Amino acid sequence: MDDAILPFQIDSSGLRGRSARLGAALDAILDRHDYPAPVAGLLGETVTLAALLASTLKYDGVFTLQTKGDGPVSLMVADVTSTGDIRGYARFDANRLPHDGTPTFRDLLGAGHLAFTVDQGEHTERYQGIVELTGDTLAECLTHYFRQSEQINAGLKLAVGRGDAGWRAGGLMLQRLPDQEKIIPASDREDDWRRAMILMESATDAELLDPGLAPSRLLYRLFHEDGVRVFDPQPVRDRCRCSRDKVTAALTAIPRAELETLKIDGRVEVNCEFCNTTYRFDDADLDRLKEEARAES
Incomplete structure (x- = not known):
């Protein structure tokens, strides 16, 4: 159930999605550097988003998600190979980190941009997308990019937390793709999308992180009335490419x-x-x- 991406589809609307559940792999990535909790949580979101996004692409190489900002966390990088090897890193200035209360996304990253790159080797053209850090979360920044640049509706929900067994993360991603526009009336598409987003948002952080709740079971709990199908899981592994x-x-x-x-x-x-x-x-x-x-x- 852990360290895998589970593709799914909502049959009544044709909406497609991904569920992410990271356990030991994420804990190993975050624990190596002994990050302060706010930095670790933000990097956990970045790693989870990278895994979700990479699973929607067909590529042979490396998918990279990166943020650069003028806040205390100046850089975050997570990349995923086409075989599921994942890694992540954050660069931060400990002296600039807020020490009172719970720092927000803006407190940590400040102003900057988010970029993602698909690199399939030296003899191929790299694809890169860049978007300003517009929003109050990383998920909001990405949904803004999809809406403005790709003309795709996307919804994202993430949870990252640390328990007795270490760091864990869970995530859901829904997409309304262009091929649906041809077969579903506009009014129905909007109703289906709003309903799916409401149901996705109803998932709690505890449900997304619960090691005893299988992702397939959570998807059934959320979308069973509309018919939800899951497909073969795509495993991810904590594995660095250095040598x-x-x-x-x-x-x-x-x-x-x-x-x-x-x-x-x-x-x-x-x-x-x-x-x-x-x-x-x-x-x-x-x-x-x-x-x-x-x-x-």
């Missing part, structure tokens, strides 16, 4: 004299911001890199 080989390839391109200036306690250290893994290279490692580079050239 020692990739770091090695990057270091090979840097002159040895410059590498010397990067040393800490006699070694070059490279830290992955996503998974917090540190790769260390001593003089013997650096000499070997240069020898291998010369041999290949």
Whole structure:
């Protein structure tokens, strides 16, 4: 039931949707950096949104959702590969974080933009969408983008929380796609959409996060009167794409004299911001890199 996206359809209206439930994967992503609770919660929403959006696309590569703002949380990034590997990272200034009350979305991000990118490799054209942070939540920013740029109605509901078993997240996404316009009268489309949105909004945070309530059961609870069908779940995994080989390839391109200036306690250290893994290279490692580079050239 956890760490998966469940596609579904409401039969009476033809509306399509996704349900997200993240458990151990999200907890691992957030726990590695010991984020303050407000930052962790916001990054949890970003990771969940990335998983939901990626599941609606057909691509072979990496889908990335990113925010940049002038608030204490200057950057958030979550990406999902077409095979379901997911990771996330937040950059923040602890000295600027509000310490009284519960900070709002605006308190944390300030003004800025949200971007998402589909990258299918060096020989393909990247697709990117950018929208200002217009709204009081990340979900509102994305629904605004869909409505203005893609001419698609989308509804999103998210919940992120930390319990005894760690961080969890749940989400629902509904979309009214263009092909429905051809087969359903306009008045019925509007009524169906409003009804579906009311039903989706009736889901509580507790229901979205409850490990004992299967997503399929929640969907039935919400939409059974209109007929709801679920399809095969799409698993997601906490898995970073960094590796020692990739770091090695990057270091090979840097002159040895410059590498010397990067040393800490006699070694070059490279830290992955996503998974917090540190790769260390001593003089013997650096000499070997240069020898291998010369041999290949």
